[in-house]
Amino acid sequence: MNQIVYYRKILITILGIIFVGTLDATLLKPSENGEKKEILIINKKRRLYYPVQNEGLVYSVSGPIRLEFISRYPILKKNKKSHPFQYKIVVNKQDTIQVKHRYKIQKRIKSVQHPKHYYSYSGNYFINIPKGEHHIQVLPSGKSKYPVLSRVLAKDFEKVGKEKRIIMPMVHQSAIPLKIQGKKMDYYECSQKLPLQIESNGPKSIKILSRLSFNELMGQESSYRVRIKSGQKVVGTFYFNTERSSETTIPDHPEWVPGKWRSCEIKVPKGKHVYTIKILDVNKSILERFIEY
Numbered sequence: 001m002n003q004i005v006y007y008r009k010i011l012i013t014i015l016g017i018i019f020v021g022t023l024d025a026t027l028l029k030p031s032e033n034g035e036k037k038e039i040l041i042i043n044k045k046r047r048l049y050y051p052v053q054n055e056g057l058v059y060s061v062s063g064p065i066r067l068e069f070i071s072r073y074p075i076l077k078k079n080k081k082s083h084p085f086q087y088k089i090v091v092n093k094q095d096t097i098q099v100k101h102r103y104k105i106q107k108r109i110k111s112v113q114h115p116k117h118y119y120s121y122s123g124n125y126f127i128n129i130p131k132g133e134h135h136i137q138v139l140p141s142g143k144s145k146y147p148v149l150s151r152v153l154a155k156d157f158e159k160v161g162k163e164k165r166i167i168m169p170m171v172h173q174s175a176i177p178l179k180i181q182g183k184k185m186d187y188y189e190c191s192q193k194l195p196l197q198i199e200s201n202g203p204k205s206i207k208i209l210s211r212l213s214f215n216e217l218m219g220q221e222s223s224y225r226v227r228i229k230s231g232q233k234v235v236g237t238f239y240f241n242t243e244r245s246s247e248t249t250i251p252d253h254p255e256w257v258p259g260k261w262r263s264c265e266i267k268v269p270k271g272k273h274v275y276t277i278k279i280l281d282v283n284k285s286i287l288e289r290f291i292e293y
Helices: none
Strands: 020-028 038-042 045-051 057-072 083-091 095-103 109-111 123-140 149-159 165-167 176-180 183-191 196-214 221-230 233-243 262-279 285-292
Touching: 020 057, 057 083, 057 095, 095 123, 123 149, 165 196, 183 196, 183 262, 196 221, 196 233, 233 262, 262 285
Parallel strands: 123 233
Antiparallel strands: 020 149, 038 045, 038 109, 045 149, 057 123, 057 149, 083 095, 083 123, 165 285, 176 183, 183 285, 196 262, 196 285, 221 233, 221 262
């Protein structure tokens, strides 16, 4: 069955850990079909990629862990166009996630195997993996002239320390108070037409908590996608699946039902940076809260 299904158990924040960060990443080697490799020289560092060919790449993963899928597209002739490319991730041989990117050529990337080729900027895609053993496949999708190059990083979770503060968006509508187990907590609405921007002075980390707003026409469960950009650069695209929360309400909007919270985090490098957060799904909105530590 080749339809798109958003995995209901994988795309969740690890239960029992309210605020989490990630440790250093480890490059995963495919357990199957990883014989062909391509080494790219990026900022004077060697990065190992695997071409996503017909048989796909197979990974055996032990959770809980966060996976980052980094992909680039090879280009034979130098040009200024944006190049679309795509692939799909199959989780435990049953649920499929389509990943689509579109990027221009990134300068100063060289391939050890193909020194005359050019390569796109990287597309970054994140999935949270729950506890247990999991089978992950990266497969080609669509009609691409050349195989997409992929590398998968695994990041363990760690608890955040006590020094953390709430960040308010730079421009936003009035805060929306949520009642969570008897306590009020402010969130900020984010939609396609109303993205949010936050500012941080690094080096820091930012935890982004989000809740999907369910209306009366939506079912018990739904998925959504959040894209984070710094200027024109896409920092990451995060896919989540959630369900209606039975413990949280929105007193000022009783017609809305908030979803259970989901989270992601970004690393802020040294200096002042502005990030734009936007939901990619049409006719959906989310409520967000930002924690800097």
